Amino acid sequence: MKIAILGGDGFVGWPTALHLSDAGHDIHILDNLSRRWIDTELGVQSLTPMDSIQERTRIWHAETGRRIHFNLIDLARDYDLLKNWLADHRPDAIVHFAEQRAAPYSMKSDRHKNYTVNNNVNATHNLLNALVELELDAHLVHLGTMGVYGYSTVGAAIPEGYLPVGIETMAGQTVSQEILYPSNPGSIYHMTKCLDQLLFQFYAKNDGLRITDLHQGIVWGTHTEQTRRHPQLINRFDYDGDYGTVLNRFLIQAAIGYPLTVHGSGGQTRAFIHIQDSVRCIELALKQPPARGSRVEIFNQMTETHRVRDLAEMIAAISGSQIAWLPNPRKEAAENELVVHNEKFLSLGLDPTRLRDGLLSEIVDVAKKFAYRVDRARVPAMSAWTRDIATRINHDPEGKRLKSVS
Numbered sequence: 001m002k003i004a005i006l007g008g009d010g011f012v013g014w015p016t017a018l019h020l021s022d023a024g025h026d027i028h029i030l031d032n033l034s035r036r037w038i039d040t041e042l043g044v045q046s047l048t049p050m051d052s053i054q055e056r057t058r059i060w061h062a063e064t065g066r067r068i069h070f071n072l073i074d075l076a077r078d079y080d081l082l083k084n085w086l087a088d089h090r091p092d093a094i095v096h097f098a099e100q101r102a103a104p105y106s107m108k109s110d111r112h113k114n115y116t117v118n119n120n121v122n123a124t125h126n127l128l129n130a131l132v133e134l135e136l137d138a139h140l141v142h143l144g145t146m147g148v149y150g151y152s153t154v155g156a157a158i159p160e161g162y163l164p165v166g167i168e169t170m171a172g173q174t175v176s177q178e179i180l181y182p183s184n185p186g187s188i189y190h191m192t193k194c195l196d197q198l199l200f201q202f203y204a205k206n207d208g209l210r211i212t213d214l215h216q217g218i219v220w221g222t223h224t225e226q227t228r229r230h231p232q233l234i235n236r237f238d239y240d241g242d243y244g245t246v247l248n249r250f251l252i253q254a255a256i257g258y259p260l261t262v263h264g265s266g267g268q269t270r271a272f273i274h275i276q277d278s279v280r281c282i283e284l285a286l287k288q289p290p291a292r293g294s295r296v297e298i299f300n301q302m303t304e305t306h307r308v309r310d311l312a313e314m315i316a317a318i319s320g321s322q323i324a325w326l327p328n329p330r331k332e333a334a335e336n337e338l339v340v341h342n343e344k345f346l347s348l349g350l351d352p353t354r355l356r357d358g359l360l361s362e363i364v365d366v367a368k369k370f371a372y373r374v375d376r377a378r379v380p381a382m383s384a385w386t387r388d389i390a391t392r393i394n395h396d397p398e399g400k401r402l403k404s405v406s
């Protein structure tokens with residue numbers, strides 16, 4: 001297939017481009033390189049030394065003889081460029097990662113909220129709009145998030161996208177219907193993915209677009225089979241307080257002897273998936289396009305759930321690290337249960353990488369190898385969800401934002 005990978009320079013986009021190229025597909029990356037600009041804005045860099053996208057694709061060609069094409073296009077702002085590119089290339093499938101993906105970054109300031117909403121919603125809408133206008137019947141696979149479901153304290157199992165409900169009619173009868181699972185975002189970033197869901201629902205219904213939405217959990221790990229092939233193909237690894245996700249942060253913190261930064265009681269339960277499984281799931285989803293005219297296909301792209309404090313304790317036990325119990329900069333349930341249905345990918349043959357299988361080698365191979373590149377000052381998560389929380393954190397009497405270390 002000819003596949004366009006929108007956001008193919010990012011943390012999941014790049015290994016996906018390599019994986020699909022390796023599988024024989026004709027890969028075209030469209031990216032505005034915003035993630036690299038945001039590194040510059042924040043004054044941080046990937047833990048792993050990362051080459052330019054042009055250099056990465058040159059190395060891939062030298063290693064494999066296969067070409068990955070790169071196009072500098074901003075989906076949210078360059079509608080005509082996007083439309084012209086789609087008209088010229090008419091891909092068979094499109095994988096859409098081209099959104100600002102960090103919840104703390106989206107909550108940093110009013111400017112960051114605006115940027116995240118404008119960028120994410122416009123990128124998705126421009127794409128859908130162009131597909132209709134060009135009568136392009138490409139299968140669109142979108143990287144959504146488990147965070148659209150929210151983290152209720154009720155603890156009911158989360159279905160794959162749709163919830164069966166009984167609605168009482170005027171005549172007093174109960175009719176059953178399947179509705180999109182009610183959105184319950186926990187950040188501006190997560191909210192944009194909820195808005196995406198509505199855009200997809202409308203365009204699938206109105207124009208018959210074929211859309212798959214992957215509700216992905218927190219990705220951990222760095223390497224995939226293809227990124228290991230050459231040092232310059234290495235994936236990015238974020239450890240800072242805005243873009244680093246919890247498990248990868250704990251791994252690098254353990255490697256540099258920094259107390260593991262648990263927010264609140266660490267009772268937050270979240271869904272996880274290894275980067276290798278993430279790229280496999282995308283390939284599986286591409287092989288299962290929904291029929292034209294059918295509703296949006298939704299998969300829960302996660303393989304296991306963990307409580308934050310259990311992860312911290314597991315890594316502390318392996319590495320001897322201390323745990324720092326910090327006031328939570330986010331507004332989120334202090335404790336939640338999470339049971340998630342993910343049978344669709346398992347039935348398509350996904351054989352999950354379990355946390356325990358991959359954890360130690362991740363610490364040794366990546367975190368320790370590149371620990372010298374860490375700026376410890378960029379480890380704390382400083383983005384507060386509300387003004388009240390910001391005030392509370394900034395007026396921490398100990399001046400260290402630390403509740404206790406154990």
Ligand SMILES: O=c1ccn([C@@H]2O[C@H](COP(=O)(O)OP(=O)(O)O[C@H]3O[C@H](CS(=O)(=O)O)[C@@H](O)[C@H](O)[C@H]3O)[C@@H](O)[C@H]2O)c(=O)[nH]1
Binds near residue numbers: 147217262308328
């Ligand atoms: O040092 C830290 C960092 C995070 N947390 C806690 O860990 C949980 C997860 O935080 P995260 O930063 O790992 O994940 P999140 O903000 O939810 O976002 C990440 O995971 C999402 C999947 S999910 O969480 O919605 O399933 C993706 O959509 C996003 O792109 C990705 O950045 C939160 O309760 C947070 O308070 C800590 O305790 N300590």
